[in-house]
Amino acid sequence: MLVVPLFLGILQVGLYLYVRNTITAAASEGAHYAAVLNRDPGDGQARTQELIRGVVNDRLVDSVEAASTDIDGQPGVQVTVRAHMPALGLWGPAVEFTATGHAIKETGE
Numbered sequence: 001m002l003v004v005p006l007f008l009g010i011l012q013v014g015l016y017l018y019v020r021n022t023i024t025a026a027a028s029e030g031a032h033y034a035a036v037l038n039r040d041p042g043d044g045q046a047r048t049q050e051l052i053r054g055v056v057n058d059r060l061v062d063s064v065e066a067a068s069t070d071i072d073g074q075p076g077v078q079v080t081v082r083a084h085m086p087a088l089g090l091w092g093p094a095v096e097f098t099a100t101g102h103a104i105k106e107t108g109e
Contacts, residue, residue, distance in 0.1 A: 016085050019056055020097060023081050026051035027101035030079040034066060035103035041066035044079050048101075052081070060084060062096075068105070075105040 026048050034044025045066035052061055062082040069078040079101045084094035 012088070016095070019060060019083070019085055020099065022055050023052060023061070023083055024099040024101070026055075027079045027081045027099045028103075029101070030064075030066065031077045031101035031103040034077040034079070035105045037106040037108060041068055041077050041079075044077055048079050048081065056083075069102070071102055071104055075107070077103050077105055 029051055030044040030048030032044075033039065033047040034041050045064050048066070049061075049064050052058075052064070060083050062084060064079070064081050066077065066079045069076050081099045082096070083099070084096045086092045086094050
C-alpha cells in the first residue's frame with residue numbers, strides 16, 4: 001500500500017525533470033541558432049518552438065520569447081520559455097517554471 005504512492009511520486013518527479021530538461025535544452029539550442037550570423041531572435045524563437053513541439057505536449061508550454069540582449073558587454077540572444085507541469089500526472093494543479101537560453105551573437109568582424 002505504501003509502495004504504490006512512492007512509485008507514482010518517483011515517476012512524477014522523473015516526468016517533471018524530463019520535461020524541464022527538454023525545454024531548457026530547446027531554449028539553449030534556439031539561442032545558439034539565433035546567434036549565428038544573418039539570423040535574428042525570431043529565428044531562435046521558431047527553432048525553440050519546433051524542438052519543443054517534437055517532444056513535449058504543446059499544452060504545457062505557455063510562451064516562447066526571444067530577444068536581443070547584452071551578455072557581459074557583447075551582443076547576444078536570449079530565449080525564454082515559460083511552461084507548467086501538472087503536479088499529478090498530466091492533470092491537477094500546475095507547477096510553473098521558466099527556462100532561459102543565452103548565446104553570444106556572431107559578428108562579421
